[in-house]
Amino acid sequence: MIDIVVDITLLAFLAITAVAIVRMTNLFAIVMLFGIFSLLSAGLFVVMDAPDVAFTEAAVGAGIATVLMLATLALIKNHQVSPYKEVTPRAHRPWLPLAVVGITGAALIYGTWDIPGFGDPNAPAQIHVARYYIENAVPETGVPNIVTAILASYRGFDTLGEVAVVYTAGVAVLLLIGGRRPKSTVKPKAEKGQDDA
Amino acid sequence: MPNLILHVVSKFLIPLIIIFALYVQFHGDFGPGGGFQAGVIFSAAIILYAMVFGLDAAEKIIPSYLLRILASLGVVLYAGVGVASLLLGGNYLDYSVLGSTRVAGQHLGILLVELGVGITVSAVMLIIYFAFAGRGRE
């Protein structure tokens, strides 16, 4: 019973935070709300019995992503008008995005009519492949944490690809903004390769 | 003294955060954790140091060229474990041939692979943060 109450409370706060992020116009407040959103979803992951995922989401979403967004806000400050302000909130003509979003949401909800209920132990997803991993992870690899065993041993090739993706992102960020800022900051249609890196 | 509280509290907290990152890295087999979480927590400690004491002080601890070497080292360690198991007679990334018994080989392989992942993730997060923070200086 207490599980359901915590679940409903966290989901309600998530929905309120998401709607507030859409409606606000101060960028600094939006980034702070995004940190709160990440932390609430990490709490929801803990309630759903996923401690590894909650760990990663809290560290990465509420930690690194928020810090990087704040660093970006510090670099793009608008000195003439009030800083961190979204200049043109496009409140006129919202009907086309609302129609697209409504149709997509209705299609997705139609897709969830037939799926098994939340937490059903006899759902097909829980009895075929997962049972093999739960029963054979410790005898075959000797590691009690099944998620680590699958990540590093059974699906080790995917993790190699993921490390390569992280490395590539680091190299790309280094190429883009690794050097000092050029002297004049407004250069329309300037060739980007000519900036001194 | 504008930043006295920040200086004292962060000097107290940063070693604890680094020890926690090492705990999460090496205890990832028996509890929640693993390479990614440990790498991000370790880089969070260094980012805290850079924010409180200045970017120049942080670059004195970990110079930029060392970060680039460490990022590549993690990927090479991961791929190297695969090549080592190729040379020892098994398939690529088949950890069973790395140890005397099958379970010992798997355990050693998982440990090395998670170490490689942790090193790369922490180095890349620090590279990205230093690039963002260093762009603002003229």
Place this chain on the structure above:
Amino acid sequence: MDYFFGHYNYWVVIFLMMVGLYTVISRGNLIKKIIGLNIFQVSVFLLYINMGTLEGGAAPIIAEGVALYSNPLPHVLILTAIVVGVATTALALALVVRIKEAYGTIEEDEIHRQDHSL
């Protein structure tokens, strides 16, 4: 009623997804688009983890006296997806910094106007 309690989790997560999608396609500020994309990503992760939980199950770490474990496969998938998501976000923010230095603004309408007037 049973059906409602078994499915409202998915419906709230789909609502969050749609809020994120709406932020991406209807706002002109580049930072707000990136944050909307992140909201979309996090709600997709919530959908997957919701599909993998079991009633009365425990975390997928083998321990004494636990009978039912949650499905570990969505956890593995989402772990990879979270790290790839942060790599994408970092790259997008670096691009925003360069766009600001080149055009002087991060509003989409202004950038289009500067592109078409030169």
